[in-house]
Amino acid sequence: MELRIEQLSFEYASHPLFSQFNLQLGNGITWLRGENGAGKTTLMKLAGGALTPHGGHIWLDDLELQAQPLAYRLQCYYCGGDTPQLPWLTVREVLDMHVSLYAGADAELLNAELAAFHLLPTLDQPVTTLSLGQHKKMQLSLALSLPVRLLLIDEPFNGLDVDAVAYLRQQLAAPERLARQCILLTSHLEPQLPLVQTVQL
Numbered sequence: 111m112e113l114r115i116e117q118l119s120f121e122y123a124s125h126p127l128f129s130q131f132n133l134q135l136g137n138g139i140t141w142l143r144g145e146n147g148a149g150k151t152t153l154m155k156l157a158g159g160a161l162t163p164h165g166g167h168i169w170l171d172d173l174e175l176q177a178q179p180l181a182y183r184l185q186c187y188y189c190g191g192d193t194p195q196l197p198w199l200t201v202r203e204v205l206d207m208h209v210s211l212y213a214g215a216d217a218e219l220l221n222a223e224l225a226a227f228h229l230l231p232t233l234d235q236p237v238t239t240l241s242l243g244q245h246k247k248m249q250l251s252l253a254l255s256l257p258v259r260l261l262l263i264d265e266p267f268n269g270l271d272v273d274a275v276a277y278l279r280q281q282l283a284a285p286e287r288l289a290r291q292c293i294l295l296t297s298h299l300e301p302q303l304p305l306v307q308t309v310q311l
């Protein structure tokens with residue numbers, strides 16, 4: 111599996127960020143580094159199809175984002191620090207929506223992740239009532255269980271309690287996962303994970 115970004119350009123109104131930018135990632139974990147404001151989150155959103163490039167091409171294997179945007183997006187999951195997109199839903203409804211969107215999603219696997227993160231008691235709460243750390247755990251439960259080829263995780267360990275950090279490290283480092291998924295993560299601290307590549311922005 112491979113993520114390929116070629117000749118990418120992107121700018122915010124007053125802020126050029128990427129010009130003729132290239133990146134190629136294979137299976138396993140890539141650590142995306144860079145100072146505050148370097149563009150790490152923006153790059154992850156571009157790679158996940160949440161932002162549209164102003165130029166260039168992005169492929170996941172033979173799927174080109176611009177040519178097959180829906181099919182491409184269904185092979186990615188972006189786990190960011192954003193607040194809930196659909197604030198009127200319960201936690202269960204947010205999760206169900208993802209399970210029904212992603213073909214092959216395994217509800218039992220998702221349940222196991224929710225249990226590991228101690229989120230089962232929260233399922234019927236409005237998603238807006240989750241704490242920051244619980245919201246992160248909900249997103250991480252999806253990240254760890256959805257059958258996607260590309261995982262994009264912004265600051266995976268921020269806001270997590272000690273047990274959750276240890277659990278997440280163990281899950282991300284599982285050899286079976288590293289062999290089948292391309293994982294791009296940002297972290298200001300050394301992630302202490304088996305890395306295949308470090309990219310400095």
Ligand SMILES: Nc1ncnc2c1ncn2[C@@H]1O[C@H](COP(=O)(O)OP(=O)(O)OP(=O)(O)O)[C@@H](O)[C@H]1O
Pocket residue numbers: 122123125127144145146147148149150151152153
């Ligand atoms: N929606 C937006 N509109 C305008 N400018 C933006 C927007 N989002 C981000 N930026 C700007 O783009 C630059 C890159 O932001 P981005 O969030 O990608 O950086 P980052 O490397 O993830 O930073 P950090 O390490 O602080 O999270 C920053 O200067 C930021 O102010």
